[in-house]
């Protein structure tokens with residue numbers, strides 16, 4: 115099983131273990147659907163990133179992209195490790211502050227930012243990454259006198275799906291190449307203190323896309339040099355965004371961490387810019403540290419062989435939304451020799467609600483029985499975070515495994531939670 119070494123899962127006596135805990139026992143104790151996060155793996159991933167840069171004699175600001183997983187307990191783990199934060203909403207900013215990240219360590223990157231949002235951000239005194247001329251002008255009106263950077267669109271994007279590509283044509287983010295000089299000029303005229311430049315080309319790139327990314331690093335460095343001349347000052351940081359992918363399936367290569375870190379570090383060194391390197395990884399820190407557990411409640415041959423589970427895309431939307439592949443493991447019979455092909459069907463009233471990467475791609479699994487617990491692997495990033503109450507389903511519970519202990523870090527919602535804030539008329 116390729117995922118055993120790669121993502122710290124074990125199989126003993128044909129049973130799946132997560133960080134030393136038997137998956138079926140976790141399902142029994144905490145109920146399903148259940149997110150299980152391996153806190154030690156999260157720390158390990160963060161350290162691996164840091165060390166990849168240390169090996170290149172670079173010490174980047176690692177802004178954890180909390181949109182990938184914003185549980186307080188997980189943010190606290192990363193705060194203790196010295197992480198910075200990439201926040202994309204005022205709520206995320208205020209959550210990060212509550213966890214204890216200092217305002218200097220929080221970079222807000224928004225899009226279609228409202229005046230109400232701006233007011234809260236100015237009050238929070240975090241660094242604001244500006245993504246439009248409109249935001250630049252309105253910030254001035256709110257009496258902003260803090261630090262800001264500018265997000266530009268380097269013209270090329272990459273990502274695991276078109277939805278996650280965030281640079282290039284037909285993209286709403288950042289200031290495009292032909293306007294970037296004007297943006298710096300306007301910032302200068304308005305007296306906005308620009309201390310950095312930012313790019314984020316997309317999420318979940320691997321393989322050849324690392325070269326595409328490194329080409330955009332060159333472009334961003336060139337723009338930073340021009341901007342420093344224009345503004346007559348040195349930047350404090352250049353932020354190359356997030357995006358490093360993870361291995362969701364056997365056929366995918368492992369992310370070339372050394373090539374990535376070396377590429378950025380060498381290019382920055384050659385540029386002679388004094389700015390610090392910043393990056394904004396989310397998926398590569400938490401993605402493979404999360405497992406989603408659900409229970410089989412229906413095994414039946416319809417016009418397709420079907421295994422129905424007690425979860426849906428309200429819990430984990432990546433397969434339905436992006437056609438994403440997640441490994442699925444029968445926790446109590448991992449290596450069973452007798453197998454069948456199944457549609458792993460969710461419990462929502464939508465035919466797209468399956469955990470296979472698409473409806474036609476049936477998944478071969480050891481023969482399933484009702485009551486079996488399934489583990490959907492690599493669900494730690496953009497899993498729970500993209501959850502919803504669709505079909506009035508409750509959000510699942512979340513457990514953190516840390517140093518051989520279990521911690522419930524989010525309780526399962528109940529009907530009152532689903533109804534909260536509603537008013538009858």
Ligand SMILES: Cc1ncc(COP(=O)(O)O)c(C=O)c1O
Nearest residue numbers: 179317318356357394395396397
């Ligand atoms: C601005 C920005 N930074 C960082 C990230 C994190 O990306 P990833 O989780 O792929 O590292 C995202 C996600 O799309 C983003 O929009």
